[in-house]
Amino acid sequence: MIRAITPADVGTVLQLIRDLAAYERDPxxxxxxxxxLHEALFGATPAAEAVLAEIDGEAVGVALFFFNFSTWSGKRGLYLEDLFVREAARGTGTGTALLRHLARIAIERDCARFEWAVLDWNAPAIGFYKSIGAVAMTDWTIMRVEGDALAKLAA
Incomplete structure (x- = not known):
């Protein structure tokens, strides 16, 4: 079952995010x-949304997403920030169910696209994403400014 999170799920979502960080070798x-996280998801101006995947009432996966905007299409896009399925639930269709759920949200909310980033070493995820029709955007490089560099740029 895939469902939108409630404020009572914030602790579960945070644990799944921590599990994802451990999987991505940066615990x-x-x-x-x-x-x-509660403020980001349920505050006065929510920054993101999340859905949980459950099997027999137990949370086994999460997808956290937000909306960006494409000036070229004139529409927003759905950006998947985090997708994680606990190891015991991998191979059960949970990841596919989460992505299908988000694809439906993207269509319902008139998004031009649905996109995300994946670590280049994560071959299982890349293979999975390609199997559902995702295409790597090889002409683009993600750029980031954070921490001291962000403060210096803002000064």
Whole structure:
């Protein structure tokens, strides 16, 4: 079952995010707290949304997403920030169900596209994404400014 999260699910979502960080070989990278995640998902101006995948009432996966905007299409797009399925539930169709659910949201909300990033070493995920019709955007490089560099740029 795929369902939108409620405020009571924030702790579960945070744990799944931490599990994802461990899977991506950076377990100490998560700085989010229950409070900051709750504000981002349920505050006065939510920054993101999330859905949980459950099997027999147990949360086994999460997809956290937000909307961006394409000036070329004049429409917004759905950006998948995090997709994670616990190891025990991999191969059950949970990842596909989460992506299908988000694809339906993208269509319902008139999005021009649905996109995400994947680590280049994550061959299982890349293979999975290609199998559902996703195409790697090889002509684009993701750029980021954070921490001291962000503060310096803003000064």
């Amino acid at each position: 100490d990278a998560v700085k989010a707290t229950h409070e900051t």
